[in-house]
Amino acid sequence: MDLSKIKKIYMIGIKGVGMTMLAEFLAHEGYEISGSDLADKFMTDEVLKKAGIKVFENFDAKHLDDHFDLVVYSTAYNESNLELKTALEKKYKVATFAEVLGAVFNTHKGIAVCGSHGKTTVSAWLGFVLEGCGLEPNVMVGARVPQFKGSSLIGKSNLLVIEADEYQNKLQYFSPKAIVLNNIDYDHPDFFPDMESYEEVFAEFIAKLPKSGLLIANFDDSRVRRLAGVCLGRVVSYGFGKGADYIISEAKQDYANQYFVLKLKTEDGLTDIGSFRINLLGKHNIANAAAVIVTAIELGADLNDLRRSLEEFTGTARRLQTLGTFRGALILDDYAHHPTEIKTTLEGVRKKYPKKNLRVVFHPHTFSRTEALLNDFAGSFLKANEVIVLNIYASAREAAGTISGEDVARAIAGQAGAKQSVKYLPTLEEAEDYLRSTANGNDVIVLMGAGDVFRIGENLLGLI
Numbered sequence: 001m002d003l004s005k006i007k008k009i010y011m012i013g014i015k016g017v018g019m020t021m022l023a024e025f026l027a028h029e030g031y032e033i034s035g036s037d038l039a040d041k042f043m044t045d046e047v048l049k050k051a052g053i054k055v056f057e058n059f060d061a062k063h064l065d066d067h068f069d070l071v072v073y074s075t076a077y078n079e080s081n082l083e084l085k086t087a088l089e090k091k092y093k094v095a096t097f098a099e100v101l102g103a104v105f106n107t108h109k110g111i112a113v114c115g116s117h118g119k120t121t122v123s124a125w126l127g128f129v130l131e132g133c134g135l136e137p138n139v140m141v142g143a144r145v146p147q148f149k150g151s152s153l154i155g156k157s158n159l160l161v162i163e164a165d166e167y168q169n170k171l172q173y174f175s176p177k178a179i180v181l182n183n184i185d186y187d188h189p190d191f192f193p194d195m196e197s198y199e200e201v202f203a204e205f206i207a208k209l210p211k212s213g214l215l216i217a218n219f220d221d222s223r224v225r226r227l228a229g230v231c232l233g234r235v236v237s238y239g240f241g242k243g244a245d246y247i248i249s250e251a252k253q254d255y256a257n258q259y260f261v262l263k264l265k266t267e268d269g270l271t272d273i274g275s276f277r278i279n280l281l282g283k284h285n286i287a288n289a290a291a292v293i294v295t296a297i298e299l300g301a302d303l304n305d306l307r308r309s310l311e312e313f314t315g316t317a318r319r320l321q322t323l324g325t326f327r328g329a330l331i332l333d334d335y336a337h338h339p340t341e342i343k344t345t346l347e348g349v350r351k352k353y354p355k356k357n358l359r360v361v362f363h364p365h366t367f368s369r370t371e372a373l374l375n376d377f378a379g380s381f382l383k384a385n386e387v388i389v390l391n392i393y394a395s396a397r398e399a400a401g402t403i404s405g406e407d408v409a410r411a412i413a414g415q416a417g418a419k420q421s422v423k424y425l426p427t428l429e430e431a432e433d434y435l436r437s438t439a440n441g442n443d444v445i446v447l448m449g450a451g452d453v454f455r456i457g458e459n460l461l462g463l464i
Contacts, residue, residue: 001103011035013074017142020044102173108160115182132309133301144317190368282348328441337450339376363449367401378411393451
């Protein structure tokens with residue numbers, strides 16, 4: 001797709017995280033952007049408003065009365081959507097989000113950050129570090145990054161770092177020069193019927209790297225390690241295990257920071273790259289930091305600038321983000337919506353706050369994922385003292401399902417060895433009222449899920 005003659009673009013489903021990052025980037029590049037979405041409050045609203053992008057609430061054919069050079073739509077919608085149907089009838093040029101993102105990506109020296117978990121953090125962190133090292137990257141991240149003042153960066157170089165999503169095999173539209181692959185953990189059962197089909201999209205993506213390409217791979221993940229074998233380019237690995245090129249060691253955590261040492265395996269033994277400090281919690285973020293360091297080194301970053309920028313990064317919105325305190329209780333907001341993410345995140349919180357009363361409000365995301373991974377969800381909250389389960393957030397993908405939030409609460413409560421209190425409170429309002437009356441200074445409250453559970457914190461703290 002050639003975007004060189006495109007000037008005016010309309011985006012259907014513009015509040016989705018991917019659509020928002022693309023809209024903001026295109027607006028910065030000089031395209032005239034507008035779009036529409038549901039009237040509901042989204043975590044992307046602030047980014048779109050700050051970028052000066054006009055957003056219509058709800059879908060209406062009259063929004064397409066003006067002529068548009070291109071209509072981009074989220075695949076959460078199909079031809080039953082009134083605006084998409086109208087665009088097709090008017091014979092506007094129409095494309096999916098992934099097709100347009102691919103068109104932008106493929107004109108750059110594209111670095112795709114992908115994997116089941118951590119790609120938002122790694123893509124933002126890598127972009128921040130590369131900017132701090134003077135490499136002037138372009139960056140697109142599927143979340144608001146406070147230090148970007150949005151979800152994207154516009155740089156003077158031809159480097160483009162993107163968060164690349166595997167869902168619906170969006171990876172097929174990208175021709176990367178480099179790939180950063182964190183992990184492969186079965187997800188999106190509404191599209192991928194089994195692990196084999198899920199793995200296959202990553203294998204096909206890795207195989208697209210040219211001989212001059214680069215794969216930065218987490219060798220602690222056995223699936224990543226195995227699929228790295230299909231890479232035609234150079235493979236550079238990292239991990240805690242001794243089989244990696246860059247080995248993480250001496251990891252430790254105090255109240256505020258984590259520390260670790262990175263060593264490079266050479267023919268003469270291990271070369272000490274240096275010690276590093278990061279602000280983000282959890283062992284998984286040490287691995288994320290290693291991915292950033294290794295990629296930046298491969299791109300020629302100065303090690304001193306790299307170390308400083310790595311330490312200065314404070315994270316992205318909805319990734320264990322501190323919202324504030326209510327009646328002395330610390331309120332954190334996190335996007336985790338997969339059992340592995342939940343378990344890993346809560347382990348990090350518990351390690352930092354070992355004596356606090358850890359309370360989690362969990363908003364399950366999509367019926368298909370919740371049903372397929374129910375047993376895994378049940379065992380992922382063991383570090384919490386209390387789990388409050390809301391009704392399932394269906395999103396635009398699914399209208400209904402055969403499982404409910406009550407089923408999730410029952411599964412968590414029935415987990416062998418579980419000692420926490422479990423409550424099923426179907427609505428955001430019920431959970432908010434409960435926390436408003438019970439929160440105290442010994443609590444750490446984590447609002448967790450890919451839906452709009454963050455609204456509870458905003459209401460408690462009077463942020464809206």
